[in-house]
Amino acid sequence: MQIGNSCSKLPFGARLHVRTCLRWINPADLAGVGSIELQDSMPKATKDSPDWHKQATADELSINGLYIHGSGISPARITLFTRDIYRGIPKLYWLTPVTTLSFARTLAHEVGHHLIAERGYVFTVGEKTHLPEYEEEMAHRYSSSVLKRMRQRCYYRLAHRAMRDLALTHYMLGVHEWNAGRYRKAAEDWYKAFHLDSDRQDAIDWYLRARQRLVGDVHDMSECRGSFLRRSSNSH
Numbered sequence: 001m002q003i004g005n006s007c008s009k010l011p012f013g014a015r016l017h018v019r020t021c022l023r024w025i026n027p028a029d030l031a032g033v034g035s036i037e038l039q040d041s042m043p044k045a046t047k048d049s050p051d052w053h054k055q056a057t058a059d060e061l062s063i064n065g066l067y068i069h070g071s072g073i074s075p076a077r078i079t080l081f082t083r084d085i086y087r088g089i090p091k092l093y094w095l096t097p098v099t100t101l102s103f104a105r106t107l108a109h110e111v112g113h114h115l116i117a118e119r120g121y122v123f124t125v126g127e128k129t130h131l132p133e134y135e136e137e138m139a140h141r142y143s144s145s146v147l148k149r150m151r152q153r154c155y156y157r158l159a160h161r162a163m164r165d166l167a168l169t170h171y172m173l174g175v176h177e178w179n180a181g182r183y184r185k186a187a188e189d190w191y192k193a194f195h196l197d198s199d200r201q202d203a204i205d206w207y208l209r210a211r212q213r214l215v216g217d218v219h220d221m222s223e224c225r226g227s228f229l230r231r232s233s234n235s236h
C-alpha cells in the first residue's frame, strides 16, 4: 500500500503507525484502495460543503479521515488528517500504541466506507447502508471490530486504558478552565476528552455548554448533541 505524505511537518512515527494498523486489517478488505494520504487537516468548509463539514468548521471539530471513492481509472483513496488524529495526545505518547490505536480507529472506519462502496455491505449481505447515518454506523462497527481484535494484545489493552486516562485528564483540565472562566480552553479540553474516549458523553455536554458561553445560543444544543451521538467517530 502506498502511503503518501503532504503534511507540512509529518509527526514522527506516523507512517509506522499506519503500517502497523494495516497489519490488523484483512488485506482483502483493502482491495481497490490505491493509496493512503497523510495530510495536516481537512480544508475549511465553503458554502458548497455538506452540512457535517460546515458544522465541523464552525465548531472547530476534528475530522480525522476521509474516504474518497474511486472513479474511472482512479482507485479509491483514504486520507488521514494527522493534526486531528494526534489531537489530545501528548508528544510523550506519539511513539506508543496509544497513537497506533488512534490511527487504527480512523483508518479502519474509512475501510468500512470502502467495503460499502465496493460491495454494498460491511459484514453481511443485506445490511442497511442506504442512508448516511446507517453507513456511518456500519463503518463505526467495522472500526470497533478491528480495535477489539487489537485489544486482545495486552499492550493495546493498556494503550486503550491510557487513552481513557488521557481523556479523564482533559476532562478535569476542562473543569479547571471552566472554573477560571476560560471557556475556549475548557471547550477544547472537553472536546479532546470526547475525541479520545467517545464514551465520555459528559464531556460533550460540557463542551456544548462552554461553546454556548463563547458564541451565545447560536446552535440548538439538543440538535448539536444529537449529531455528536450519531457520529461517535469523527471520520467520513
Ligand SMILES: [Zn+2]
Residues within 6 Å of the ligand: 109, 113, 136, 139, 235, 236
Ligand atoms: Zn464515516
